Amino acid sequence: MANIKSAKKRILVERRNAERNKAIRSRVKTAIKKVNAAIAVGDKAAASSALTSAISEISKAASKGVYHHKTASRKISRMTIAVNKIA
Helix, strand or coil: CCCCHHHHHHHHHHHHHHHHHHHHHHHHHHHHHHHHHHHHHCCHHHHHHHHHHHHHHHHHHHHCCCCCHHHHHHHHHHHHHHHHCCC
């Protein structure tokens, strides 16, 4: 356990930030799962609507620094390609 006041504060701040990052990552994963489920069923309308919400969540995560901007772009690109492949 830290003895210095600033170190104690850092522990609290890091814990808070870790919880925030975990919640954001969880929201992104859930959104991606919804897109993948719609793709598996083959429902283009549901997949495209889920894709727009997933893109929004991923972009928010990237803007907050939870995901690197290139990781976010890669995820968005791969999902968009998968949705566009639905006949």
